[in-house]
Amino acid sequence: MTRHDPAPAARPLPNPGWGPLSALPGNPLMWVLILSELAVFMAFFVLYITERAAQQALFDTSQQQLDPLMGGLNTMVLLTSGLLVAFAVEAVAARRIRRTRQWLAGAAGLGVVFGAIKGVEYAGKFAAGITPETNTFFGFYFGLTAFHFAHVLFGLVLLALVSWRTNRENVETAAAFWHMVDLIWILLYPLLYLLR
Amino acid sequence: MTIMPGTRRLLTTWATLMALTIVSMVSARLDQDGWQALPLWSAALVVLVTGFKARQILLVYLNLRQSTGAWRGAFIGMITLTLLLISAGYLYARLM
DSSP states (O other): OOOOOOOGGGSOOSSTTSGGGGGSSSOHHHHHHHHHHHHHHHHHHHHHHHHHHHTHHHHHHHHTTSOHHHHHHHHHHHHHHHHHHHHHHHHHHTTOHHHHHHHHHHHHHHHHHHHHHHHHHHHHHHHTTOOTTSOHHHHHHHHHHHHHHHHHHHHHHHHHHHHHSOOHHHHHHHHHHHHHHHHHHHHHHIIIIIOO | OOOOOOHHHHHHHHHHHHHHHHHHHHHTTTTSSSOOOOOHHHHHHHHHHHHHHHHHIIIIISOGGGSOHHHHHHHHHHHHHHHHHHHHHHHHHHHO
């Protein structure tokens, strides 16, 4: 494949025969999942900001218990992991399978680091007696971050699977999911940690 | 076949995203002692930076640059709408 970049209309579609989804890379069904997951998170974000408006004093007091630096560090970890996954897609497109697996392993390793930092944060909260039951803010904090973390874990499983069955479609599919996890965190971080 | 973003573009995007993360942390005045509400300009900057970061992830990491305008518009529109709703809720709480 050359780097020549023809006009979009002249390019063959990644998934011909999939109707509106044919222009998206990887498995089209993954994009259905991505769209639905994004919609679910967006609904929760709007619910959070509505509750925040209704209970601002409580949310302000509770938000002070979070560590925005840890959240920022985790943002950087996920962004770097996303870069490595994008490198894996480049490598598999060039049929460099061993290199693809190395990039995927690096990305998964950073996913584990993200989980470890989140674990430290959770442990600190639990040690201080803060749980999802503490109040509405912490219900959202634990609910949203744990739901996101569940996606990180699922993403790690996908990265492991495509490291085993390494081909372009599989890697593009897992990469799309991993970038969605990244994208959601990009929105979640300022919402929970920064906007006050 | 999809055209890849290329190593250089990916690295530039990553560096931009990392820098913007630091900008949003600084905008949120994490350096200050004590906890206080953000000035509106800081909050606006945090939201704008978040929107730009999300756009870069969609266009470069997810490579939607190579997809159709309809898909780019759908994803970017979804993120924009979410950020507008978040901003509206935030402003309502601040100004009411």
